[in-house]
Amino acid sequence: MLYREAGQYKTSYQRDQAIFPIAQDRWVVWTFVAVAFLVVPFFVNDYWTNAVLLPLLIYGLAALGLNILVGYCGQISLGTGGFMAVGAYASYKLMTSFPEMNMILVVLLSGGITAAVGSLFGLPSLRIKGFYLAVATLAAQFFLVWLFNKVGWFYNYSMTGQITAPDREMFGFLLTGPSALPWVKYLFCLTILAVFALIAKNLVRGRLGRNWMAIRDMDIAAELIGVRPLLTKLSAFAVSSFYIGMAGSLLFSVYLGAVEVGEVFGINVSFLVLFMVIIGGLGSIVGSFMGAAFLVLLPIFLKNFMVDGFGMMPVTAKHVEILLMGLLIIFFLIVEPHGLARLWQITKEKLRMWPFPY
Amino acid sequence: MSAFVDPARMAGHSGMEKGEVLLRVDNVSLAFGGVKAITNISFDIVKGEVRAIIGPNGAGKTSMLNVINGFYHPQEGTITWRGKVRRKMKPYEAASNGIARTFQNVALFKGMTTLDNIMTGRGLKMKSNFIWQCLHWGPALKEEIEHRRKVEEIIDFLEIQAIRKTPVGRLPYGLQKRVELARALAMEPELLLLDEPMAGMNLEEKEDMSRFILDVNQQFGTTIALIEHDMGVVMDLSDRVVVLDYGRKIADGPPDEVQASQDVIDAYLGVPHEH
Numbered sequence: 170m171l172y173r174e175a176g177q178y179k180t181s182y183q184r185d186q187a188i189f190p191i192a193q194d195r196w197v198v199w200t201f202v203a204v205a206f207l208v209v210p211f212f213v214n215d216y217w218t219n220a221v222l223l224p225l226l227i228y229g230l231a232a233l234g235l236n237i238l239v240g241y242c243g244q245i246s247l248g249t250g251g252f253m254a255v256g257a258y259a260s261y262k263l264m265t266s267f268p269e270m271n272m273i274l275v276v277l278l279s280g281g282i283t284a285a286v287g288s289l290f291g292l293p294s295l296r297i298k299g300f301y302l303a304v305a306t307l308a309a310q311f312f313l314v315w316l317f318n319k320v321g322w323f324y325n326y327s328m329t330g331q332i333t334a335p336d337r338e339m340f341g342f343l344l345t346g347p348s349a350l351p352w353v354k355y356l357f358c359l360t361i362l363a364v365f366a367l368i369a370k371n372l373v374r375g376r377l378g379r380n381w382m383a384i385r386d387m388d389i390a391a392e393l394i395g396v397r398p399l400l401t402k403l404s405a406f407a408v409s410s411f412y413i414g415m416a417g418s419l420l421f422s423v424y425l426g427a428v429e430v431g432e433v434f435g436i437n438v439s440f441l442v443l444f445m446v447i448i449g450g451l452g453s454i455v456g457s458f459m460g461a462a463f464l465v466l467l468p469i470f471l472k473n474f475m476v477d478g479f480g481m482m483p484v485t486a487k488h489v490e491i492l493l494m495g496l497l498i499i500f501f502l503i504v505e506p507h508g509l510a511r512l513w514q515i516t517k518e519k520l521r522m523w524p525f526p527y
Numbered sequence: 528m529s530a531f532v533d534p535a536r537m538a539g540h541s542g543m544e545k546g547e548v549l550l551r552v553d554n555v556s557l558a559f560g561g562v563k564a565i566t567n568i569s570f571d572i573v574k575g576e577v578r579a580i581i582g583p584n585g586a587g588k589t590s591m592l593n594v595i596n597g598f599y600h601p602q603e604g605t606i607t608w609r610g611k612v613r614r615k616m617k618p619y620e621a622a623s624n625g626i627a628r629t630f631q632n633v634a635l636f637k638g639m640t641t642l643d644n645i646m647t648g649r650g651l652k653m654k655s656n657f658i659w660q661c662l663h664w665g666p667a668l669k670e671e672i673e674h675r676r677k678v679e680e681i682i683d684f685l686e687i688q689a690i691r692k693t694p695v696g697r698l699p700y701g702l703q704k705r706v707e708l709a710r711a712l713a714m715e716p717e718l719l720l721l722d723e724p725m726a727g728m729n730l731e732e733k734e735d736m737s738r739f740i741l742d743v744n745q746q747f748g749t750t751i752a753l754i755e756h757d758m759g760v761v762m763d764l765s766d767r768v769v770v771l772d773y774g775r776k777i778a779d780g781p782p783d784e785v786q787a788s789q790d791v792i793d794a795y796l797g798v799p800h801e802h
Contacts, residue, residue, distance in 0.1 A: 182672045182675045183668070186675065368661045371661055371663035372660060372661060374663070375660040375663060375667060375671065376650055376655070376660060377660055379643055379650065380647065380650060382647075383639075383647050385636075385638070386639065389598075390634035390636070392618045392622075393596060393598065393627075394622055394628075394648050394650070394651075394710065394714060395623055395650055395651040396647070396650060397619050
């Protein structure tokens with residue numbers, strides 16, 4: 170009853186093409202953004218930022234990037250972990266080589282470097298498709314992790330082979346390093362995510378996004394109406410890697426602070442982010458966040474529920490949690506193979522008719 | 528319907544007059560390994576006409592279209608487009624040169640809405656750069672709206688307003704064919720290749736589609752080359768017909784002439800039953 174668009178007339182194409190053409194959607198989104206920016210920072214503490222909010226934001230960004238490639242352009246990639254590692258090591262080298270550099274610039278440049286690497290590994294996509302491409306990108310995953318372990322220059326020849334983020338400030342507040350402030354970290358990641366989510370939405374509703382989807386849905390027809398396959402696929406690889414690189418950079422510099430490449434950016438990260446995209450919904454911006462939220466928040470929730478609620482042993486709870494996560498993933502994929510985003514969309518469509526569906 | 532018809536814009540890409548030879552195929556042969564799909568075929572398409580290509584299954588009709596829009600590269604022969612000889616051309620180059628195409632089995636972008644499908648057809652005419660697209664502001668926004676207006680005109684022309692925001696995967700077959708025509712029209716092509724535009728349609732849908740094809744030809748001055756098996760449609764719509772059989776040309780001329788030719792009757796049309 171509340172969610173209804175009756176009486177909302179669109180008198181221009183611009184209004185009709187808006188991201189949220191329905192007024193109720195706009196209010197909800199603006200409220201959500203306002204709360205995230207203006208209310209949450211006053212209440213966050215170390216636990217909330219490090220356990221919940223930062224992983225959510227950072228993996229949300231990575232899932233968003235992968236969704237551009239897999240969901241919008243239809244090119245499967247299993248190199249996400251490797252590309253995140255590129256972002257992390259790029260920002261490490263930038264932070265240590267140019268101590269004066271602003272952190273925003275560090276993150277953006279790390280994204281740019283990852284975009285270049287990503288396009289390089291995207292070159293085979295012109296020749297191979299589907300699962301075969303997935304295997305080709307798997308090569309990127311293993312090669313990049315091996316490279317960052319092997320070549321000392323990347324970790325400044327440190328004894329442990331780890332990279333550690335030095336202290337950096339943002340507007341006079343400590344952003345990175347062990348004593349950084351939780352709310353600064355949170356706001357930094359949130360701002361980057363919000364800005365780049367908007368950019369992603371703008372891209373996918375513009376010409377480039379339509380070309381991506383055309384390649385995804387029917388590449389031959391796309392070519393015959395003038396879409397250049399190589400350029401389009403590589404641009405998807407570049408944009409996607411840019412996002413994933415930024416996520417890797419944030420994961421290293423803001424969230425973890427110290428990284429050992431094989432542990433943090435292994436193949437399981439590639440799968441984790443791919444699962445986020447599939448569960449959230451291929452080809453949906455909001456789906457990327459839903460998928461990230463599902464896979465980041467649900468384990469925490471289950472653990473708290475079982476340990477604090479039922480007094481279960483933490484070790485047992487961990488095992489049960491893995492079990493339950495698997496079951497829930499299967500459940501949601503059976504209920505809606507197109508992901509949580511589609512479920513959400515169907516709910517909204519039903520809600521428009523409710524309570525009189527005829 | 529004709530509010531947006533601007534003959535100068537639609538027909539005059541190359542400044543060619545009606546009746547000039549728009550495309551000529553000379554002695555083209557195409558083989559896949561040992562299989563000869565097309566053998567030594569020559570014909571021309573004249574600006575402003577409706578040209579039909581007919582023939583039994585496997586005669587090489589679709590291969591011929593694929594040669595014309597650059598999807599296959601013939602081993603022998605030349606193609607002259609707007610008076611310029613070309614040998615090899617990538618499909619997207621053909622597209623930017625004003626050749627549009629629909630497919631035998633619908634080749635729409637299934638996950639996208641009707642509107643987005645047709646907007647994709649405008650892609651070649653959109654120029655705003657990456658940064659503006661990221662911001663969806665300034666030139667990019669202006670361009671989106673400008674082309675949306677054009678797309679809406681095509682939507683009006685083909686009477687598909689009601690399915691504007693429907694994902695094309697959900698549409699019935701007849702409407703999908705129409706959306707595909709819309710997408711090709713969005714390119715404002717000089718030459719429109721239609722591969723069996725009426726396959727699998729019922730009588731009413733065929734009549735609608737025939738009317739749209741004639742309207743496109745007459746109002747926009749678009750030259751049309753079409754493959755079709757329905758002889759009634761072919762004979763009514765086309766100005767000239769070329770008949771292929773086993774990759775060879777067996778007849779070429781106005782519909783009546785072709786229909787009367789003994790070769791064509793033997794190879795394709797057959798004889799009506801004597802009662």
